[in-house]
Amino acid sequence: MSVLMSRRDLEFLLYEWLDVEQLTLRERYTDHSRDTFDAALELAASIATEHFAPHNKLADANEPTFDGERVHLIPEVAKALDVYWGSGLMTATMDEAVGGGQLPHVVASALMSWFQAANVGTSGYPFLTMANANLLLAHGSPEQVETWVRPMLEGRYFGTMCLSEPGAGSSLADVATRAEPQPDGTYRLFGNKMWISGGEHDLSDNIVHLVLARVSGAPEGVKGLSLFIVPKVLADGTRNDVTLAGLNHKMGYRGTVNTLLNFGEKSGAVGDLVGEEGRGLACMFHMMNEARIGVGLGAVALGYTGYLKSLQYAKERVQGRPAGSADPVAIVEHADVKRMLLAQKSYVEGALALLLFCSRLVDEEKTADTPEARDAAHLLLDVLTPIAKSWPSQWCLAANDLAIQVHGGYGYTRDYDVEQHYRDNRLNPIHEGTHGIQGQDLLGRKVIMQGGAGLMALVAAIEQTLARADDHEHAVALRATVERIVEVTQAIWAPADPALGLANASLYLEAVGHAVIAWMWLEQVLAAEGKVGDFYDGKRAASSYFFRYELPRTGPQLDLLAALDRTTLDTWAEWL
Amino acid sequence: MSVLMSRRDLEFLLYEWLDVEQLTLRERYTDHSRDTFDAALELAASIATEHFAPHNKLADANEPTFDGERVHLIPEVAKALDVYWGSGLMTATMDEAVGGGQLPHVVASALMSWFQAANVGTSGYPFLTMANANLLLAHGSPEQVETWVRPMLEGRYFGTMCLSEPGAGSSLADVATRAEPQPDGTYRLFGNKMWISGGEHDLSDNIVHLVLARVSGAPEGVKGLSLFIVPKVLADGTRNDVTLAGLNHKMGYRGTVNTLLNFGEKSGAVGDLVGEEGRGLACMFHMMNEARIGVGLGAVALGYTGYLKSLQYAKERVQGRPAGSADPVAIVEHADVKRMLLAQKSYVEGALALLLFCSRLVDEEKTADTPEARDAAHLLLDVLTPIAKSWPSQWCLAANDLAIQVHGGYGYTRDYDVEQHYRDNRLNPIHEGTHGIQGQDLLGRKVIMQGGAGLMALVAAIEQTLARADDHEHAVALRATVERIVEVTQAIWAPADPALGLANASLYLEAVGHAVIAWMWLEQVLAAEGKVGDFYDGKRAASSYFFRYELPRTGPQLDLLAALDRTTLDTWAEWL
Structure with missing residues (x-):
């Protein structure tokens, strides 16, 4: 277990540094205590270790396939997700009103890091669904929450976010998917979406796509964008007009199926407006900021587990004699190997501290005693978000590169884990906004x-x-x-x-x-x-x-x- | 063709900077002229483009397999190598006495870069064989040259270098393979070698392994090492006692089969001493210095082709509006994309200059007019070799990383070339001596x-x-x-x-x-x-x-x- 994340370091950061126990004095968290936090950490570590980590390599070697009708994933993914949903971790931070555990975000981030360290590909499904659900809880109508969020929290529906298009990745102002209003209040969507993680699979009864589109006649640029719920399966049980156009075959992160989706090849995909027209990007930013923190945390987790694995290797591998040594030593004793381990440690522990600090700000934003304190937390988090997303994506990737180097030739083989961590982590400087x-x-x-x-x-x-x-x-x-x-x-x-x-x-x-x-x-x-x-x-x-x-x-x-x-x-x- | 290497840049470096034409005044190169150099460049570019590049992705997706008896490679490899051997490029720099073309090394390096840019995996076979042949031409007996080198130059035999062992990679002092002298003057070798590129395949009639081993009773450390020719097939047509113990499954560079070889599982592998006992590492350094320059050149070639491909992509891909622009522009117009392209250009063209400069020093070392000039070239080359090996391995790899980033999400997919270049190039900071x-x-x-x-x-x-x-x-x-x-x-x-x-x-x-x-x-x-x-x-x-x-x-x-x-x-x- 120690090779996924360091429980000791998480405890140091949560209890000795961020004083997370103090949060339990606040009304939202009164049911919590160090005991409930520790129990959650224990639960996450054990599920991640026993159900997520064992198929990490298998999912990498057997990426999702599409036979023209269905997308096939290795069966271990569904089994792991069943355990995850059964654990209640999905709703850990959510309100008691929707069955959530009201766990502080800072603790929840610590839990998430275990899953990302164990298997970032399989973690993608619940974490995307969680972000989708959180957006709808914040911006959806009570009816939308009842219809779409509740089944997501139970693990029956999964969620996606559909922003990018073949011609609009970094430039959302150019989103061309259009939405035509219908007399019944719904919309029909027409357009092609690209890079949609979890866009098609049989893991759930339904997939709730959140789609950015432009209502006919809306202005150009980001101000003309609206957000729609477009389910794979409509309420009456028929298939919506959403078609899988193909899968992307990636360098890493292969466990998370990544798709091209066509909306409205026939009569138009039925969509339900979230919030108001023209407020799509504002709603989406709620999800994107959360996703950016999530990307940063994933980059940390991959960097962290790579560090622990290369450290373990360096302590076991005997080779070479540093100046003054007659016999071969464990390579951890070589100054240059220590340099590579110290670099990794400084990157991954520094970045983990930042991500937990940011997560603590989410808690402050939500529960600090005064509006001024909440605003201050919001402002600081806003400034830190691009750094929390990009710095780990660059430097914890550099940590993975060093983890390979510490392993020497072995690190370049697929017999060890670190080359996959590197390949998985290489996505993070790209998605959810490049550097x-x-x-x-x-x-x-x-x-x-x-x-x-x-x-x-x-x-x-x-x-x-x-x-x-x-x-x-x-x-x-x-x-x-x-x-x-x-x-x-x-x-x-x-x-x-x-x-x-x-x-x-x-x-x-x-x-x-x-x-x-x-x-x-x-x-x-x-x-x-x-x-x-x-x-x-x-x-x-x-x-x-x-x-x-x-x-x-x-x-x-x-x-x-x-x-x-x-x-x-x-x-x-x-x-x- | 332009997306493999830049002919214009090579011509600039060779003719406008390094004044390679001046070499034709020297006796060794009198048969050459700018015309023969240009013809060789043209030939290399065309074979690399037509026969090496087309199966680069295929070889990556279908790595060598071992069925317990034979190693299987995709058939395109053998076909490409047939064309290569037929071209005479293998012996381009060698003496006329052995049928060589006496081409300056600096021109030969330019030729090699085309092949490495096109397909570094397939290039591995002839380039390893070339290094092996060059070592034997320098240190072997006339009989060894006749028996082993001649068939290598004709493409009938291939060569390897067998230095590393499971317990001795960076630390050659710990090589444990032992060689027992026999009454007939041969040796029997016993030991396990690791990371042997080209160690087993059916591409050639025979494989000439050059093996570092310790003669029984020799001192510890590198001074006790000797070098042996250990062929896969003995002169009488029987199999030598060399067994394939397994293949390594790598992150990249998959086209070059990488093996674990056991020497002497039964009666001992028959070996023929090269030079004198105890001079093994000195002989091997001849090959290793050449190999280090070759690694640097390969790193440059992968960085260079990645740069050209990302430049082409950046000129074609339209997205985003820089400040002051009303319409979307080709992404090459964005300052940050220009930064990533300039960085790549500065790394790959700077490193290519260094590698050609070093190759020019090889020519000086060999043909300068005075012994003083030859010694000076040797000294400078000696100092530059670790840099020529490591700098491109670090920074042209960084170039590949930037080439992925310029491509955005597309660069992370296997539909484009750059992620493979990155994975292939990641080997270079490891093999032939780490950073x-x-x-x-x-x-x-x-x-x-x-x-x-x-x-x-x-x-x-x-x-x-x-x-x-x-x-x-x-x-x-x-x-x-x-x-x-x-x-x-x-x-x-x-x-x-x-x-x-x-x-x-x-x-x-x-x-x-x-x-x-x-x-x-x-x-x-x-x-x-x-x-x-x-x-x-x-x-x-x-x-x-x-x-x-x-x-x-x-x-x-x-x-x-x-x-x-x-x-x-x-x-x-x-x-x-």
Whole structure:
């Protein structure tokens, strides 16, 4: 079990750092206690280990197939999902009113990480369904909740999100699927959707597609988009006009079937409007922000399990003699292997801290005592979301790359797990908004929103930590980096030229991300302060690694940003 | 054809930069001319395109299988190799005395890159055979050359190199295969070899294994190793005692069968000593240095073709509106996509320049007018070899990663080529010596050999370029970086503590590699100076990208090295 996630680290983050027990004083969580949290962690770890992990490789080697009529998955998927639904974990965070467990999100994220570490492909089905259900609980009518959400919570229906089209991936403004209003209040949808995970299978009685489309006559761009429930099977039991056009064959993440769906090849797919016309993207963002945090968490989980597996390998594999050693040693004793393990540890534990911190903000957003505190949590979460999505997708993928390297040739074979983790994780920088999109979101929207309140919220949060860490050797470096980020952000926007300002948004995303993870490490060493033992020494060592090897990377990036570098703008396509 | 390699770039490097035509003044190459070089380039491009590229995906999807008796490959491999052998390219660089074409190595490397870009898996068979034949031509007896090399040159026999064992990969000192001398002058070998590419197949009448083993009674460590020819089929037509123990199932590079071989399960595998006892590693290094350059070149070729494919995609794919654009544009017009393309271009064209420069040094080593010039070429090549192996393996792999990212979701599917290039290329940082091994070779051996002559040779070569570039905007940065590298190298070795000195050898390797590639870019812009057109503007743009975005990465790395950072040494395994 220890090779999936670290229970010890999760407990440290939840109890010793984020003080999650304190949440049980709030009304929403009064039925909870450390005991119920621990029991949930235990349950998730055991189901993930016993029912999800064992078929991870099998699902990779036997990806879903389509025989023209049905999509076939290996039977282990349905069996694992039956256990999952039976456990009640699906509704863990939801309201008691819909049968939920009202578990804090921060604890629920810890649970989810076990499943993603065990089998990210199979986890995709319930986690997509959960996001779909949460969207409808927030934006759907009581009737829609009754008709579609209830069966999803029982595991009878599964859900998807249908945004992308063959010609509109990163650019949702170009969504071309159209919806024609009908006299009975429903709509008929016509269009093609691409990259739809879980778009077709026999795992459930029905599939609830949430589809972005443009009502005839609606304006161009994102303002003309509306959101529709388009079920695979209509209420009367007949098949809706939704056709599987094909499967995508991926590098990894193969366990989650990924589809092209055609809506309205015949009479039009029957759709039910969610909320109001023209509010589609606003509704979808609810799901997308949750999905982005989920992607970041999945990237962490894959990075984390890869780290633990390469650590285990490095402790068992004997080879080579470092200077001063007469006999071969376990490779963990080689400085360069330690470097690769420390790098992984600093990436995956730093990123896990960030994701749990963000999940804690979701709880604050929902249950903090004052409206001001709830708003503040919302603002900070908004700024952190692009980083929580992209940083783990880049650096926990880098961790998987190092996990392969630690294994040497063995890591390149399919006999070990790490090459699959790498291939699975490589999806994360792409879906739910690429790095490029996240960079534009952070620099072009989040840090400048409300007159710069976004950036100031982040800086204030970091400064609170620095105030508690004044005598810590690494506080100086973090303070200097944060001050430089503020200066550079002002320099970027001084000319008020969006093309120039955003030219290097990806570098900005990466640099701010490194500063945020350094902050997470400073938080962790403060939580470990004065505590004795290998676990705490490990936290201190990984933090030192991050401050010495990683944070300095931001120097040249911030220099380039400060210089408003025009290299990419001044390069013509013909020169490439 | 243009999507495999760029003929225009190869011509620029060979003729406008490296002045390869001048080589035809030397006796060895007098039969050659630009016409013969061009004809060879044309031939390689056409065979690679027509016979190697078409089954690249097929070989990936249908990896070799072993039915307990025979190894099965898809038939396209044998057909392509027949064409290859028929072309005479196998012996292109070899002496006329053995039927070779005496083509300069620098031109031959350009030819090889086409095959590796087209199909690195199928290319593995002839290129391993070529390395094997070259080793025997250098170290074998006339009889060994007649018996084993001649049939290899005719494509009747294939070759392997058998170094690694299950317990000895990076650490050849621990090779345990033993060789027992026989009264007839032959040896009997007993042991298990691992990671043997091309170790078993039906592509040839025989397979010539070159095996590192320890003669009974020989000393421990690398000094006790000897090299043996161990054929699959003995001269009398009977099978030698070499057994296929299994195949490795890899993440990529699947077209090249990779095997575990058992030597001497019964009476011992009959082996014929190459050179003298105890000189095995010295002989093998001849092949390994060639193999390391070959690995670097393969990494470049995969990076290069991925770049060209993502560039083509970016020019065709229309999506999104950059600031100021009313209609969707080809994605190549987005600054962030240009950044990803410029990065790839700077990595792959910079690395290709380095590999051709190194190949040119092989020609100098062999044919320069004076012994001093030949020694100087040898020394510089020796220093550059770990960089030529590792830098492309790291950064042209990063190029493949960016090629996937430019393709978005499509790049993650097996419908496009780039995910396979990435998977294939991921082997290169591992085989023929990992980054860790190359870093130790560079910092622990190459730069300090002959009292620092290695480093000084590299610095002198870069200074020759700087002397011609005094007024160039980027010369200042390169000069400063080189001076800092010299200082840092001295600081590292001042305490004469190998464990401390080598603790961050991988960072040193990366920093010096970046400086060397910057040098290659300065060389290229000098060669392009005063020349007009998109091609030359592209060289200038990619060079600017490299100097602005990449070279500054070395700053924090060199700072850490100068500080003799002890983080990895002071971290205990128990803390991880």
